[in-house]
Amino acid sequence: MDSLPKDSQFHIRTPEYLESFEPFKDPQSFNPIAEVVGTYLKENDRSSLRCLDSMAGTGIVGRKMQELSPAIRIVYQDKSQKMLSSNVYQSKDERVLSDATALSMAGKSFDIVFCRGGLNNVAKEDYPKILGEWLRVLGDHGIIVLQDHFATTEEEKTVINQIETEVKRIEGIKDPTYVSTMEELKALIQELKGEVTNKKLFKARFSMKERFLSKGIEKPDLSVISKILKAQNVIDYQDTGEDIVVMYPITTITVKKIIP
Numbered sequence: 001m002d003s004l005p006k007d008s009q010f011h012i013r014t015p016e017y018l019e020s021f022e023p024f025k026d027p028q029s030f031n032p033i034a035e036v037v038g039t040y041l042k043e044n045d046r047s048s049l050r051c052l053d054s055m056a057g058t059g060i061v062g063r064k065m066q067e068l069s070p071a072i073r074i075v076y077q078d079k080s081q082k083m084l085s086s087n088v089y090q091s092k093d094e095r096v097l098s099d100a101t102a103l104s105m106a107g108k109s110f111d112i113v114f115c116r117g118g119l120n121n122v123a124k125e126d127y128p129k130i131l132g133e134w135l136r137v138l139g140d141h142g143i144i145v146l147q148d149h150f151a152t153t154e155e156e157k158t159v160i161n162q163i164e165t166e167v168k169r170i171e172g173i174k175d176p177t178y179v180s181t182m183e184e185l186k187a188l189i190q191e192l193k194g195e196v197t198n199k200k201l202f203k204a205r206f207s208m209k210e211r212f213l214s215k216g217i218e219k220p221d222l223s224v225i226s227k228i229l230k231a232q233n234v235i236d237y238q239d240t241g242e243d244i245v246v247m248y249p250i251t252t253i254t255v256k257k258i259i260p
Helices: 015-020 027-043 060-066 124-137 154-171 182-191 208-213 223-230
Strands: 049-054 072-078 094-097 110-116 138-148 194-207 237-239 244-257
Touching: 027 060, 027 110, 027 138, 027 194, 027 244, 049 060, 049 124, 060 072, 060 110, 110 124, 124 138, 124 182, 124 244, 154 208, 154 223, 154 244, 182 194, 182 244, 194 208, 208 244, 223 237, 223 244
Parallel strands: 049 072, 049 110, 072 094, 110 138
Antiparallel strands: 138 244, 194 244, 237 244
16 A cells, blocks of 8 residues: 555556556657667677666556567666556566655666656656666666656746646645756756766647546646646647647656766
8 A cells, every 4th residue: 555645646646547648658759768778788788787667657668678678677666556566567577666766776786777757747856866866776887768848948847837737736636746947957967977968859749638537537627727828839739628739848868977
């Protein structure tokens, strides 16, 4: 049983949500991660690569990456027991119940760390803690691969955070979350002795109606989200009255340690 607050997104969100909401399964989002990992595999011809799928949820990313090579061994970490108990996992899968701000793994224990769609679910003050932990558990010549809707401008960041705050209000979620700009993220990574070595941007379609339906909310009031979008001109969207479809920027970045 989760020991998380009842109004925490990590308690409210279910494995069914992650497995049924189409954007989480879109090949367009997996491909940039697979390209980075594929290049790393070619450059590091080893019989075994230990990888951490952090804030894994139901382990969608880790499962996809395992398809690339039998050398990849995944450890799935999440703070939600509900997610790690999902029946999509197999009994042999190594799962660790842990908060990403304080990982229970030894330093330099992974070759690759993945996180897709995790940082947008945490508070601003947790960013340095989590990034610091990923760099701590990463081997000197390993890589971190992150993918999220990091904003490309300050205005874009403001709009995305306004929308996501309203989404959480509708869901009954009270824990704070934050989406940073890419420039903020790069600066923070540099402060933590890491560097961004590659990034790739695309846009993903998010249907608000489908998003809420996958969480069991059949008739959400989208009026506030509609007002937010009508007052800006940086996020493309379609508002039909019954549904709002937004096009969020999705950036995949590769991070390496700076080795003295």
